[in-house]
Each structure stands twice: as C-alpha cells, then as structure tokens.
Amino acid sequence: MPSLSNRVLSIEESSSIKLAAKIINLRNEGKDIIGLNVGEPDFAPQESVLSATKKAIDNGKYRYSKVQGEAELVKSLLNYHKKLSNHDLEIDNFLVSNGSKQSLYQIFQTICEPEDEVIIFAPYWVTFPEAIKLSGAKPVTITPDKTSLLPTVDQIKNNLTSKTKAIVINSPNNPSGRIFSEDFLKELITLAKKEDIFIISDEAYIDLIYSADSPKHLFDLVEDSFDYIITARTFSKTHALTGFRIGYTIASKKLTKAMNNLQGHLTGNNCTFAQYGAVESLYTSNNILSEQKNLFKTRRDKAFEIISPVLPLEKPEGAFYLFPSIEHVLKPGESCLDFCAELLEKKQVAILPGIAFGMKNYIRIAFTDSTDRVIEGCQRIIDFIKER
Numbered sequence: 001m002p003s004l005s006n007r008v009l010s011i012e013e014s015s016s017i018k019l020a021a022k023i024i025n026l027r028n029e030g031k032d033i034i035g036l037n038v039g040e041p042d043f044a045p046q047e048s049v050l051s052a053t054k055k056a057i058d059n060g061k062y063r064y065s066k067v068q069g070e071a072e073l074v075k076s077l078l079n080y081h082k083k084l085s086n087h088d089l090e091i092d093n094f095l096v097s098n099g100s101k102q103s104l105y106q107i108f109q110t111i112c113e114p115e116d117e118v119i120i121f122a123p124y125w126v127t128f129p130e131a132i133k134l135s136g137a138k139p140v141t142i143t144p145d146k147t148s149l150l151p152t153v154d155q156i157k158n159n160l161t162s163k164t165k166a167i168v169i170n171s172p173n174n175p176s177g178r179i180f181s182e183d184f185l186k187e188l189i190t191l192a193k194k195e196d197i198f199i200i201s202d203e204a205y206i207d208l209i210y211s212a213d214s215p216k217h218l219f220d221l222v223e224d225s226f227d228y229i230i231t232a233r234t235f236s237k238t239h240a241l242t243g244f245r246i247g248y249t250i251a252s253k254k255l256t257k258a259m260n261n262l263q264g265h266l267t268g269n270n271c272t273f274a275q276y277g278a279v280e281s282l283y284t285s286n287n288i289l290s291e292q293k294n295l296f297k298t299r300r301d302k303a304f305e306i307i308s309p310v311l312p313l314e315k316p317e318g319a320f321y322l323f324p325s326i327e328h329v330l331k332p333g334e335s336c337l338d339f340c341a342e343l344l345e346k347k348q349v350a351i352l353p354g355i356a357f358g359m360k361n362y363i364r365i366a367f368t369d370s371t372d373r374v375i376e377g378c379q380r381i382i383d384f385i386k387e388r
C-alpha cells in the first residue's frame with residue numbers, strides 16, 4: 001500500500017474518543033458507567049433555539065451560503081460584541097466557522113510558516129499541539145508551577161525565540177478551570193506587541209466564570225493591541241450547542257480575509273440553518289445562561305468538597321472540570337492512564353488521564369453529568385483510592 005503522510009500520521013489519537021469507544025462497549029454489556037469524561041453540558045438547547053433552527057429549514061436555509069457566515073449571525077455577533085467592547089469592531093473582523101476547533105486549525109494554517117514556534121501552556125486542551133503541528137509549526141510547551149497550574153510571564157520570556165509566532169491562551173482553561181488575572185494578561189499582551197507575536201485566545205468557556213462576570217476582551221486591555229489578538233469563541237459550551245458546530249473568530253480584517261479564503265476551500269460555508277439557532281441563542285440566552293452557570297457552580301462545589309480532601313487541587317474558577325494531581329496515590333510504575341482504566345473497570349466511572357493534556361500525574365473530572373451522578377462518581381473515585 002502507498003505510504004500515508006507523516007504530517008497526519010504524527011497526530012496523536014484523541015484519548016477522549018478512544019475512551020468513548022470503550023464506554024460504549026461497557027454500556028452495551030449492561031454496565032452503568034458514570035461519564036465524568038464528557039466535555040459538553042448535559043442539558044438540551046433552549047426550545048426557542050431549536051424552533052429557530054427548524055424554522056430556518058422551513059424557510060429554505062439549507063443551501064450553500066456565504067463563507068463568512070449568514071448575514072443575520074455576523075450582524076448579531078457584531079452588535080453583541082460592540083456592547084462588550086470599546087473597540088470599533090466591524091463586520092469584517094468576524095468569521096463564523098464550523099466550531100472553534102476549525103477556527104483554531106485555520107488560525108495556525110494562516111499565521112504559521114514551517115518551523116515557526118507556538119507557545120502553549122500545560123495543561124493544554126488536546127487539540128492545540130496537533131493543530132499547530134498540522135500547520136508545520138512546532139508547539140513549545142511551558143509547564144507551569146504545580147500548585148497554581150498557571151505560567152508566569154518570566155517563563156514565557158525565557159521561551160521566546162526568533163521563531164516564536166504566537167502564544168495560545170485558554171482562560172478559563174480546559175482542563176484546569178484556572179483563569180488568568182487581568183494584570184497577567186496586560187503584561188502578556190504588552191510583551192506580544194513588543195515582540196511582534198500573536199496572542200490566540202481560546203475563549204470557549206468565557207461565559208462560565210463562577211465568581212465574576214465575563215471578563216473584558218483582551219484587545220480592550222492594552223491600547224493598539226487589536227492586530228495582535230485573535231479571539232476564538234464557540235456556541236458549543238455555554239449555549240449547549242455542541243452538535244450545531246458553530247464557532248467564530250474576531251481578528252484584524254487582514255487576517256480574517258485570509259482565513260476566509262482558506263475556509264472557502266476547506267468547508268465553504270458553515271451549516272446554514274444551525275446559524276439561525278445560534279442567532280436566537282445570542283438574543284435569548286441571558287437568563288438561561290445564569291441558571292446553568294449556577295447549576296455548574298453547585299456541581300463544582302460539591303465535586304470539590306468530595307475530591308479536594310484526598311487529591312490536592314485549587315478550586316477551578318471557571319469551565320466544568322476539576323484537574324487534581326494523583327501523584328501521591330499512584331502505585332510505583334503506575335501511570336495516570338492505568339489509574340483511569342482501573343477506575344473504569346472497578347468503579348464504572350469514566351474520567352480522562354492528565355497526560356492527554358500534557359500533565360502526566362493528573363486526572364480530569366468533568367462535572368457535566370447530573371448533580372447526583374457527579375456526586376456519586378466523585379465518591380466512587382475517592383472509594384477507589386481508599387481501597388487501593
């Protein structure tokens with residue numbers, strides 16, 4: 001058989017997809033698996049969002065459409081963000097994509113030359129290194145202080161080279177739920193401007209910060225920084241529209257135009273009717289979002305209460321994950337992968353190993369199942385550790 005490309009063969013298989021297949025098998029055998037591995041809300045989208053989507057189909061919105069996004073959605077995004085930002089945003093700063101995963105892929109393809117370096121912070125979302133590698137660039141991972149799981153500006157300065165093209169940030173972070181302070185972000189943006197590098201801000205969980213309102217746009221923190229910042233957002237997490245596949249970027253017109261050209265050859269337009277559901281969710285979601293945020297906060301507090309006395313971790317400020325260290329409970333020679341596999345086998349609880357996120361002695365627990373099942377699942381994790 002002819003050979004396959006090294007580019008694609010170098011991609012790591014997604015550990016969550018691998019685990020999902022195993023869970024299906026166990027469930028088919030009749031086992032009741034508590035799935036604390038899932039990175040998506042357990043609730044359905046709002047009825048009004050579903051109706052708007054169905055109505056769009058009835059109105060014939062199922063054809064090829066504009067690559068940038070349906071005019072209604074792009075205009076709504078512009079209005080939405082104008083209310084949040086002091087920057088003079090325009091329509092051509094927006095590009096709707098089939099999920100922020102695609103946005104990130106397009107960003108790296110558009111800004112990176114082969115051999116460029118892109119800085120990421122462990123623990124990182126699993127797609128970052130792979131999407132960077134696919135562009136020909138090299139991910140440079142900074143492993144932060146173990147307790148806070150946050151990097152310092154000095155660590156970043158020490159890793160800058162003449163090839164550094166961008167720094168990826170993800171706040172709140174998947175998997176740690178940690179957020180960056182405004183002071184850190186200002187310093188980082190000032191550094192990026194001085195060194196002429198991009199900051200890519202993955203804001204998938206930006207509306208899921210428990211102790212505060214959603215923070216300011218990065219480009220509002222430092223004057224004249226707009227051209228250095230690429231913001232990736234998604235309807236998947238807070239709006240519970242994971243299957244709709246609608247994300248978008250906010251970036252300079254020049255970069256947006258280049259990414260638009262790429263997207264035109266990659267997917268063409270985004271799912272046309274799903275975009276009408278997204279418009280609806282932008283207009284009607286406020287109450288629902290705060291209800292859901294409260295529900296996740298309750299789950300976070302309960303999960304934290306059960307897990308933290310046994311596994312050390314800082315309370316996550318956002319997103320829907322706990323990321324504790326299991327270093328002191330691992331047996332000699334045991335990896336976090338072994339730990340997760342044995343937990344699944346013995347206690348029927350599915351979680352993800354930290355190694356998937358670049359941290360080998362950690363686990364990720366998602367509190368995305370019902371509150372009762374999150375409590376039961378966390379209790380089983382603790383029982384599992386105590387029985388070892």
Ligand SMILES: Cc1ncc(COP(=O)(O)O)c(C=O)c1O
Binds near residue numbers: 039170202236242247
């Ligand atoms: C940090 C982060 N960014 C992006 C995404 C991708 O979201 P989307 O559904 O928009 O592709 C995820 C999904 O898990 C995520 O955790």
